[in-house]
Amino acid sequence: MIRMLMRGGGAVVxxxxxxVAATGLFLLKxxxxxxxxxxxxxxxxxxxxxxxxxxxxxxxSYMNQPGRLQTLASDHLDLVPVSPERVTVIDAxxxxxxxxxxxxxxxxxxxxxxxxxxxxxxxxxxxxxKPTIVADMGRR
Amino acid sequence: MLDLLHxxxxxxxFLYPGAEIRAPDDxxxxxxxxxxxxxxxxxxxxxxxxxxxxTAGVFALAFCVIAVRLVDLMALNGGEAAARMAAGGGxxxxxxxxxxxxxxxxxxxxxTNLPTVxxxxxxxxxxxxxxxxxxxxxxxxxxxxxxxxRKLASGLTFTYLRRNLTPLEMDQVNRLGLPGLDFEPAxxxxxxxxxxxxHVLGATDVDNRGIAGIERAFDAxxxxxxxxxxxxxxIRVQHAVHDVLSQAVDRFxxxxxxxxxxxxxxxxxxxxxxLPDYDPxxxxxxxxxxxxxxxxxxxxxxxxxxxxxxxxxxxxxxGLRLSDGFDASEPLRMAGYTIRDYHPENRWLSIPEILVHxxxxxxxxxxxxxxxxxxxxxxxxxxxxSPLSIELPEAGEPLVPDPWRPINTVTIxxxxxxxxxxxxxxxxxxxxxxxxxxxxxxLLHRPPEAVDPGRRVVSERTSAAMRDLMRRVVTDxxxxxxxxxxxxxxxxxxxxxxxxxxxxxxxxxMPSFIAAFPIDAPQxxxxxxxxxxxxxxxxxxxxxxxxxxxxxxxxxxxxxxxxLGVMPSLEAMANQEDIRLVAARRxxxxxx
Numbered sequence: 001m002i003r004m005l006m007r008g009g010g011a012v013v014x015x016x017x018x019x020v021a022a023t024g025l026f027l028l029k030x031x032x033x034x035x036x037x038x039x040x041x042x043x044x045x046x047x048x049x050x051x052x053x054x055x056x057x058x059x060x061s062y063m064n065q066p067g068r069l070q071t072l073a074s075d076h077l078d079l080v081p082v083s084p085e086r087v088t089v090i091d092a093x094x095x096x097x098x099x100x101x102x103x104x105x106x107x108x109x110x111x112x113x114x115x116x117x118x119x120x121x122x123x124x125x126x127x128x129x130k131p132t133i134v135a136d137m138g139r140r
Numbered sequence: 141m142l143d144l145l146h147x148x149x150x151x152x153x154f155l156y157p158g159a160e161i162r163a164p165d166d167x168x169x170x171x172x173x174x175x176x177x178x179x180x181x182x183x184x185x186x187x188x189x190x191x192x193x194x195t196a197g198v199f200a201l202a203f204c205v206i207a208v209r210l211v212d213l214m215a216l217n218g219g220e221a222a223a224r225m226a227a228g229g230g231x232x233x234x235x236x237x238x239x240x241x242x243x244x245x246x247x248x249x250x251x252t253n254l255p256t257v258x259x260x261x262x263x264x265x266x267x268x269x270x271x272x273x274x275x276x277x278x279x280x281x282x283x284x285x286x287x288x289x290r291k292l293a294s295g296l297t298f299t300y301l302r303r304n305l306t307p308l309e310m311d312q313v314n315r316l317g318l319p320g321l322d323f324e325p326a327x328x329x330x331x332x333x334x335x336x337x338x339h340v341l342g343a344t345d346v347d348n349r350g351i352a353g354i355e356r357a358f359d360a361x362x363x364x365x366x367x368x369x370x371x372x373x374x375i376r377v378q379h380a381v382h383d384v385l386s387q388a389v390d391r392f393x394x395x396x397x398x399x400x401x402x403x404x405x406x407x408x409x410x411x412x413x414x415l416p417d418y419d420p421x422x423x424x425x426x427x428x429x430x431x432x433x434x435x436x437x438x439x440x441x442x443x444x445x446x447x448x449x450x451x452x453x454x455x456x457x458x459g460l461r462l463s464d465g466f467d468a469s470e471p472l473r474m475a476g477y478t479i480r481d482y483h484p485e486n487r488w489l490s491i492p493e494i495l496v497h498x499x500x501x502x503x504x505x506x507x508x509x510x511x512x513x514x515x516x517x518x519x520x521x522x523x524x525x526s527p528l529s530i531e532l533p534e535a536g537e538p539l540v541p542d543p544w545r546p547i548n549t550v551t552i553x554x555x556x557x558x559x560x561x562x563x564x565x566x567x568x569x570x571x572x573x574x575x576x577x578x579x580x581x582x583l584l585h586r587p588p589e590a591v592d593p594g595r596r597v598v599s600e601r602t603s604a605a606m607r608d609l610m611r612r613v614v615t616d617x618x619x620x621x622x623x624x625x626x627x628x629x630x631x632x633x634x635x636x637x638x639x640x641x642x643x644x645x646x647x648x649x650m651p652s653f654i655a656a657f658p659i660d661a662p663q664x665x666x667x668x669x670x671x672x673x674x675x676x677x678x679x680x681x682x683x684x685x686x687x688x689x690x691x692x693x694x695x696x697x698x699x700x701x702x703x704l705g706v707m708p709s710l711e712a713m714a715n716q717e718d719i720r721l722v723a724a725r726r727x728x729x730x731x732x
Binding site: 021025026028029032050051054055057058059060061062064065066067070081082084085087088089 | 207210211214215216236237248249250252254255330332333334336375376379380383624625626627698699701702707708
């Protein structure tokens with residue numbers, strides 16, 4: 001009885017297997033197709049993005065025209081070109097004076113820088129006797 | 141179903157004729173079969189089975205092949221994916237556009253192609269040329285109606301109506317819905333910086349082929365190879381030079397100007413400006429004068445800036461020392477000409493004094509003492525007698541006297557009677573300040589390892605002496621207005637009278653100033669020249685180089701030195717304080 005079932009069931013098993021394989025194969029095919037479509041879409045998007053990047057790079061260069069930046073900076077910022085006396089290197093800066101055990105020499109009181117023609121907008125400060133008023137204020 | 145199979149098995153048990161008599165019940169049936177399968181019959185059945193197995197095997201194989209092929213087709217798309225993987229993995233990505241970019245030394249885009257569309261008409265499909273043209277010119281007003289109508293009525297299957305439409309224009313034309321009009325993808329050459337580097341970049345025609353400048357010189361590389369070109373220009377420096385020179389041209393009401401900044405250590409040109417200039421996108425409409433590159437194509441008598449070369453000639457070839465000198469007390473008469481000084485000192489002048497006071501007489505006597513052939517050979521060594529070597533089709537050829545008479549030796553000593561391009565002069569002065577090495581000027585970016593080793597044209601000693609002399613011209617001589625505190629500038633003025641017809645016109649001047657900075661270890665050479673500047677009240681109506689070209693170069697250096705990372709020197713700045721105090725005192729005096 002069992003033997004006969006097996007003999008007959010063999011075909012059934014094979015048929016079921018074939019069915020499963022075919023179904024699997026078709027499912028796989030649809031999956032592959034979906035992935036292919038997705039890949040094509042990504043490739044197209046890549047191409048579009050590459051083109052966009054190319055155009056944006058040109059636009060970046062256009063927006064960064066030095067003349068345009070100069071106009072914008074002078075209109076909206078309080079920046080001026082660096083003058084030579086404002087440029088230096090770290091090595092050229094003096095070290096902070098070492099604190100000595102000796103009592104500090106009494107220094108004359110700090111005076112604000114003398115200003116010529118006070119009240120005028122373009123007054124030129126002349127170095128006073130003690131120009132380091134800011135440092136003194138910090139010590140106090 | 142299983143029951144059915146079972147019953148059929150029972151019913152359909154196979155028995156040879158007559159055998160059923162001996163097999164009345166199930167229990168004996170198997171034995172009965174065995175009994176009957178004897179001898180020949182058994183052999184025949186075996187053969188049958190064998191054949192059946194082979195056939196089954198062949199079929200199984202065939203089904204396997206079909207199965208494999210099915211998987212291949214369904215899952216792997218018949219090897220297409222694998223082929224694409226193999227091809228796409230190593231192949232370079234296709235370029236977006238058909239022509240390479242031009243970049244500056246920092247990679248900033250100076251010229252690039254952008255995708256656009258061209259509008260064309262298939263006149264055979266146009267229904268009504270008049271109506272189509274009328275509606276089209278409403279959207280694209282820059283096409284004349286007559287031109288559009290003629291093209292639409294021409295009967296040609298392909299005729300361009302307009303090139304390079306913007307996306308908006310394309311949309312508007314599409315909305316018209318007119319038959320016979322169609323678009324073709326195209327590309328347009330775009331110069332994001334406009335006219336800033338116009339004379340270097342050149343221009344392209346409507347088919348994006350180079351017709352001038354770098355575009356033409358590197359047409360094969362940009363077009364066919366689709367590779368980018370990286371220039372030595374620094375667009376920031378170019379802008380600063382362009383800005384300052386434009387202001388100078390406006391202020392001194394000059395008709396034109398040119399300026400060059402070059403790196404003395406590599407020969408790279410960082411900025412090259414020629415004014416008036418043009419917009420490369422509108423090259424066809426630009427005036428001939430604007431297209432003319434004064435820095436590399438125009439040849440001019442450069443005037444007293446040649447005295448630098450003359451002094452170097454004396455030191456290098458004439459064996460003179462700085463303490464030597466010549467008598468400049470009287471004008472020099474020669475071949476019917478009288479050579480005078482513009483700032484006469486009327487005395488014996490040492491070589492530094494000849495340069496600082498820009499003495500024509502002294503220079504002429506110096507040149508005569510060295511001799512014409514040596515002078516010619518020296519200038520040739522500095523590249524002044526051969527066509528300009530530069531990566532531009534617009535390269536000028538010097539005008540050189542032939543034969544080289546003594547009077548030519550005299551005039552050439554102060555820069556007349558020989559016409560060279562401004563870039564020639566930059567090229568010749570570079571070895572005088574950089575330690576004596578001449579390198580061909582280049583517009584291409586040179587990485588540090590690809591720098592030309594250079595050709596020695598003057599000795600280290602001569603170069604060091606020339607640096608000192610150039611500094612003295614700025615501190616004590618005609619170039620005072622070029623000085624920028626902090627950046628040690630050395631230079632030389634030159635004011636040439638322009639050749640008009642067969643003679644010189646005294647009022648038509650071409651002042652120039654060539655400078656190197658920082659002069660103790662020069663990094664850059666700057667040349668500026670103006671064409672027919674006018675005297676102004678604030679320049680005491682002088683139109684000579686010391687009053688216009690020199691301050692222009694000073695302003696250029698003040699702008700570009702921080703950009704180029706040149707450190708201002710501290711000792712030069714110490715003097716700055718004096719200047720401020722003087723200014724303060726003057727202000728105090730004014731209020732009193």
